[in-house]
Amino acid sequence: MGAEAQAKEQLELMMKLADARLDTFQSKLQNMFLDKSSAAKTSVPGKRALRFERHVQVDAETTPGQGVSDAVDAFFGASETGGKGVLEGFKAVVKTGMSAILGDCSAGESYDEKFFVCIKHNAIIRVDMYTYKYNFINEGVIANHKNILAYILCISVVDHRDVTVDELVYLASEFAGDGDIGVNSGYTTYLESLMKTWNALSSLEPPELDPGRKPVNYNGIRLTGNTDVQALPAPAPVPAQ
Structure with a gap:
């Protein structure tokens, strides 16, 4: 060779x-x-x-x-x-x-x-x-x-659904910036728009392979003036007819 x-x-x-x-x-x-x-x-x-x-x-x-x-x-x-x-x-x-x-x-x-x-x-x-x-x-x-x-x-x-609320806050702040915070700020508006989008699309998702996996409902979360994420009380169950 x-x-x-x-x-x-x-x-x-x-x-x-x-x-x-x-x-x-x-x-x-x-x-x-x-x-x-x-x-x-x-x-x-x-x-x-x-x-x-x-x-x-x-x-x-x-x-x-x-x-x-x-x-x-x-x-x-x-x-x-x-x-x-x-x-x-x-x-x-x-x-x-x-x-x-x-x-x-x-x-x-x-x-x-x-x-x-x-x-x-x-x-x-x-x-x-x-x-x-x-x-x-x-x-x-x-x-x-x-x-x-x-x-x-x-x-x-x-x-x-694999991201915790704290991790989501960090990522949204990194994306939208955390210099402008509070009600109607760019950060708050963007985070809320993400949650609304996920809620709106949740009904379009295919069935999970894991039947025990529950979807995360962001309707029960709001951002207060100091940007703390708080859970709202769940609505009362509707009585059976």
């Missing part, structure tokens, strides 16, 4: 290794979707993949170049949503995560795994990210290649 063929074979093996690392992370995501009740004990789980991207490349730059930046922008979408800079902030989290890996020049494997939950397009979403990089000891080891970069980005929608 010639040197060129040997180098090509070695590169293919390293790319298969990167693919195997992505397979492991993708399997973790699938397990979360399949066993959401167990996943909910330790984190806010997504329901299933809504948008998914898996990528492997050779000779990645040491900083997120325009190609990576454009890929992240395209994945999240460029439409304005939420308070000023919220969407750009989420993109920055992903790009920063990639920067840590791309800037690591130590030989061998490095990886970064993270997730975050936010509100986008009036839904609660979870973003999972896994980045893997293998740096060769020096150029010329495998046909003058420097490294292999692989990553997975996944967006899933969170069932709002």
Whole structure:
């Protein structure tokens, strides 16, 4: 076997290794979707993949170049949503995560795994990210290649019933801003509009696989002037005719 063929074979093996690392992370995501009740004990789980991207490349730059930046922008979408800079902030989290890996020049494997939950397009979403990089000891080891970069980005929608009231308040504040609070403020109005939307759509949801799962009725919740969330008394039962 010639040197060129040997180098090509070695590169293919390293790319298969990167693919195997992505397979492991993708399997973790699938397990979360399949066993959401167990996943909910330790984190806010997504329901299933809504948008998914898996990528492997050779000779990645040491900083997120325009190609990576454009890929992240395209994945999240460029439409304005939420308070000023919220969407750009989420993109920055992903790009920063990639920067840590791309800037690591130590030989061998490095990886970064993270997730975050936010509100986008009036839904609660979870973003999972896994980045893997293998740096060769020096150029010329495998046909003058420097490294292999692989990553997975996944967006899933969170069932709002899996989010506590406190978590919802935090997410809505992050989305709408908490500088303007109180009755008729942007924060209060937005949070109430979310709850009204969920109530209106609850009758359109398909039957739950878990018959014991009860829907959350936000009609019994109101926001007071100090933005505390309080439960209203349940209406009296209607006597049987």
